[in-house]
Amino acid sequence: MATLSPPSADALRATLPDLADDIIAAIVSEVPDYARAMEGRFGEVVRFGVTIALSRFVDVLSGAKPKSDSQARDTYVRLGAGEYRAGRSLDALLAAYRVGAKVAWRRFVDAGTNAGFEPDTLYDLGAGMFAYIDEISAESAAGFAEAQSDAAGESQRRRRALVRLLVQEPPAAEETVRTAAQAAGWTLPRLLAAVVAGESAEPERTDELDGIAARLARRLGPGAVGAAVGGIAIVLLPDPEGPGRRRALESALSGDLAALGPAVVWPEAATSLRRASAAFRLAEQGRLGECGGGGDPSSTGQSSASPGGGSSANLVVAVEHLPALLLAAEPALAADLARSRLAPLDALAAGPRERLVETLRAWLDRPGQVQAVAAALEVHPQTVRYRLKQLRELFGERLDDPEARFELALALRAADGVRYT
Structure with missing residues (x-):
């Protein structure tokens, strides 16, 4: 980018006082998402961002070190994060940047022509303007992605906390559970079942078990929530007896062993977890044999799939092994x-x-x-x-x-x- 002489830079600075207002007006006119958004705190932040951007750009052109460079970057990062929190995509903000660049470029060309800028200088000015817009667009995109990541992480944390609350013994107060479910954005279902997908006695594997539970929950769809609880990777599956739910669960397992507890009302989630956990443990040991649903005693503990809806080779259904669970309990x-x-x-x-x-x-x-x-x-x-x-x-x-x-x-x-x- 060409460096402007002090007099040339001053010619551009003379346009700045009114330019911010013109850019704001153009954004309101040309970007529909911002037609009503420029009032209040958001409008103040955008106006500040435009003013900082223009001043910073002229400083760069003049070879001066931009003032409050980190503050400027933070402004664009906050603008990107604000778009996510407002429920908008980044498209509107990037469109606003392009509109601002177009208005500023026209005003700078007029000022530069009047000040006697050489044509090559004007061309360099245009190239520099749009390169600068790409730079601040990237900063806003980073802010958007960071806010999105933070929100996803917080949502996941709240859902893990909800799973642990639902299966704790003695049971948590129903109002406490309802409040946690609302905070996690999860609708408490009429019926649910616990799915155990992994187990470890090593405390350092909690993150790994959380990951196992989270992956299975994602495969099962937005209604499922998962977490590591007491050394066990579990998923709470809403409406477990609904059409296609068993088949969806078997497909989501991708060959990994899991155990499905009985369908219960949500205040009894701990009961479903106890049954699923006991069935998972016996299946891992290959000790179910004949004790559930007439399985082959030479099997490894899982009964084979059948047209009647029996367990798949990798899914152990606790209610099909109640005699084994009864014996295992004592x-x-x-x-x-x-x-x-x-x-x-x-x-x-x-x-x-x-x-x-x-x-x-x-x-x-x-x-x-x-x-x-x-x-x-x-x-x-x-x-x-x-x-x-x-x-x-x-x-x-x-x-x-x-x-x-x-x-x-x-x-x-x-x-x-x-x-x-």
């Missing part, structure tokens, strides 16, 4: 049940014991159906009859008592289908 009691009800088998060697346990499980699932038991075990029906004779010698009338059979089935699952640590 592991010592479950171990006592297994030891006491299966005690008649203790005296057997490992091989015979394993075969009789296998037969007992199959027979309890298909009482009185020798052919079906034989097919399930892939043995001859006579082998089944022989083993049943041995079982009757060990368990006696308990095999004919419905209550005792239920206890034996539960004991078998406590001993083999699910293990607790």
Whole structure:
């Protein structure tokens, strides 16, 4: 940019007193978003920004060090931030800068011509003017982006706080939750369910778990909110039983393991979280086996997807594993049940014991159906009859008592289908 002599710079400065008013009038006329915005505090800030911009530009042209350069930059940054907070895009402000540059350029050309500027000087003046507008536009864009980032961060912080408040025990007061939900911009749903998507006992991984929860919440849409709570990455999913919600959740997981708690009214969110957390832990250990929804005992803990809406390979649905969750809730009691009800088998060697346990499980699932038991075990029906004779010698009338059979089935699952640590 060419440097102007002091007399030439003074010729431009002489236009400044009235130029700011002309620029403001042009902006109001040509930028619709600002037709009514130039009153009050906003109008004062814009007028100050225009005055500073013009004075600063002439200082640069004259080779003088601009006064209050950091103050000027802060002005344009604040203008950009103000556009975000006012709910406008940056387009209107950038358009205002272009309108201002056009008006200033015309006035400077007239002043420069009258002062005898060389044509090359006028060309340089125009190039410098529009380069300068690009510079302050960038400063306002930075202010806009910073305000946007701050708002997003504050919104995310409030939503994480809301998640923690919803699942805390004992429950927070309903009015406290409603106030937090309003501050977070989140509508409390009629029903919600907790989704557990990660767990860690390491405190330093809280940020990582927050990230896992936030990513899953974003994939599920604007209604979902997520946070790390007590070493667990959770998402609260509104309307979990709505059309397509299960499928959307399975797709959002992208192959990662997660557990879905039961649908509850929002004041009972902690209950849904407890169930989902217990199911997630058992699934991670591969200990669900037969205890939920008739899964394959050789599976890793997740039942396969089915047309009837069962769990996907990566989504464990807590309500489909209630017997396992019941046993897991009292592991010592479950171990006592297994030891006491299966005690008649203790005296057997490992091989015979394993075969009789296998037969007992199959027979309890298909009482009185020798052919079906034989097919399930892939043995001859006579082998089944022989083993049943041995079982009757060990368990006696308990095999004919419905209550005792239920206890034996539960004991078998406590001993083999699910293990607790």
